[in-house]
Every structure is written in structure tokens, then in C-alpha cells.
Amino acid sequence: MKKQKSQKVTKNKKERFAEMKAFPNVIEPEFQEIFNKNYRLRGQWNKEFFKNNHPIVLELGCGKGEYTVNLARHFPLQNFIGIDIKGARMWKGAKTALEENIPNAGFLRTRIDFITSFFDKDEVKEIWVTFPDPQPKKARKRLTSTKFLAYYQKFMQNKGVIHLKTDHTLVYQYTLKIVQENELELIHAERDIHGTNKSELEKVRNIQTFYEKQFVEQNKKIKYLSFKLNINQDLKEPPDE
Numbered sequence: 001m002k003k004q005k006s007q008k009v010t011k012n013k014k015e016r017f018a019e020m021k022a023f024p025n026v027i028e029p030e031f032q033e034i035f036n037k038n039y040r041l042r043g044q045w046n047k048e049f050f051k052n053n054h055p056i057v058l059e060l061g062c063g064k065g066e067y068t069v070n071l072a073r074h075f076p077l078q079n080f081i082g083i084d085i086k087g088a089r090m091w092k093g094a095k096t097a098l099e100e101n102i103p104n105a106g107f108l109r110t111r112i113d114f115i116t117s118f119f120d121k122d123e124v125k126e127i128w129v130t131f132p133d134p135q136p137k138k139a140r141k142r143l144t145s146t147k148f149l150a151y152y153q154k155f156m157q158n159k160g161v162i163h164l165k166t167d168h169t170l171v172y173q174y175t176l177k178i179v180q181e182n183e184l185e186l187i188h189a190e191r192d193i194h195g196t197n198k199s200e201l202e203k204v205r206n207i208q209t210f211y212e213k214q215f216v217e218q219n220k221k222i223k224y225l226s227f228k229l230n231i232n233q234d235l236k237e238p239p240d241e
């Protein structure tokens with residue numbers, strides 16, 4: 001019985017992968033297209049992919065792409081790109097964007113570790129990091145570590161905003177410490193986003209990701225942090241706890 005179930009999941013995944021190959025809103029580069037070189041869309045996302053001049057916002061570790069799709073619906077004059085390595089999850093967001101004809105939502109399937117191959121200086125205005133893997137033992141693998149922030153500095157506009165949503169106290173505190181130690185400009189630091197009714201945090205409350213819904217059901221508090229990234233600063237990693 002169990003075996004049958006896993007076979008079905010594999011088949012569905014395969015079908016999704018196959019279908020996604022033909023999606024015009026999904027980019028799935030081959031390794032040789034980015035290894036030791038820049039991807040062809042680097043610096044060209046607006047001209048070649050979105051065909052407009054609007055600001056670009058990324059969702060890192062987008063999973064099913066709830067922020068990418070919902071923000072794209074609400075802000076038609078901005079372009080959104082969801083990035084994740086897991087194609088079967090991304091299929092959902094990409095399919096929704098196609099079915100609803102949302103032209104300003106795109107998806108990129110890659111490891112975020114290669115992100116500097118994809119975006120050029122000043123190309124990105126904002127980043128959302130939604131429920132990243134917490135990496136409890138490997139701080140530098142966290143998507144808000146100074147290693148990753150140094151990657152983002154290479155292609156973000158100066159003082160571009162980074163948003164973090166997480167259920168994980170460690171990730172929240174760690175990122176807050178980076179902000180404080182490096183004297184970055186903090187915009188919001190909320191420990192319980194669904195326990196506050198601040199109107200300026202409405203979009204943070206109203207768009208819930210797949211993982212977020214599960215955490216909320218488990219009564220976990222959802223934390224949110226946003227800050228401005230100074231692109232001309234050597235960032236210090238906080239000391240290990």
C-alpha cells in the first residue's frame with residue numbers, strides 16, 4: 001500500500017517536471033549554462049524576460065511561490081521571480097501564474113548558491129526570504145547569513161529591502177543580530193505577525209505560504225523582519241552562540 005502511494009507521488013512529480021519544461025514563465029538552466037559563467041539573462045531579465053522596465057523583486061526558497069504569485073497580482077508594475085531548487089513545488093506557482101495570466105511572475109529553478117550568475121549589479125530591488133531551511137548547525141548556509149548577504153550585495157540596489165518570514169526563533173534572532181552588529185537599517189521586527197493588527201504589516205499577514213499555514217496550525221508564532229541592505233559594506237558575521 002505504502003509503495004503504491006510513493007509510486008504515485010513520483011509519477012506526479014515526473015508529470016509536473018515534464019509539463020514545466022514547456023512553461024514560458026519558468027527558467028531551468030542546465031549546469032553548464034551557469035558553471036563558471038554568467039547566465040544569458042543576467043542583466044537582461046527586464047529586456048528579455050518581462051519585456052518592461054519595472055523593478056525586480058525575488059522570493060528565495062519560494063517553494064510553491066505564494067509570495068511571488070500574490071505580490072505579482074497586487075503589484076502589476078513590479079516584476080517577481082521565485083527561486084527554488086525544487087521543481088515539483090515551483091510547478092504550482094508557475095501553473096497558477098499561467099492560468100491566471102499573471103505576466104509579472106516568473107520562476108527560476110536553481111540553487112541559490114549560484115545566484116550571482118543570474119543577476120547583475122543593481123538589477124534587483126527587493127528580496128523576500130520565506131521560511132528558509134533553518135540550518136541550525138551551519139549558520140553560513142542560512143539564506144540570511146553574511147555569506148549570502150554578500151551575494152545579494154552584488155546585484156541589489158543600494159538600501160534595497162530584505163524581508164524574512166520564519167517560524168524559527170534561531171533564524172529570526174540570528175538575522176536580527178546581523179542587522180544590529182552591522183548597523184543596517186531595521187524597518188520591522190515582529191515576533192508574532194498574526195498576533196498584531198498593525199495595518200502596515202497587512203501584506204505580510206495576508207499572504208501565507210504553504211509552510212506557514214502548517215506552522216500556524218501548530219500554533220507556532222510567525223516572525224517577520226525587514227531591513228535595508230547597504231551594498232558597499234563588508235558585513236561581519238555575528239559570533240557563534
Ligand SMILES: C[S@@+](CC[C@H](N)C(=O)[O-])C[C@H]1O[C@@H](n2cnc3c(N)ncnc32)[C@H](O)[C@@H]1O
Pocket residue numbers: 060061062063064065083084085086089110111112113130131132133209210211212
Ligand atoms: C521550508 S521550505 C519553504 C518553502 C516556501 N517558501 C514556503 O514557505 O512554503 C524551504 C525551501 O527553500 C528551498 N531551498 C533551501 N535552500 C536552497 C538553496 N540553497 N537553493 C535553492 N532552494 C533552496 C527548498 O528547496 C525549499 O523549497
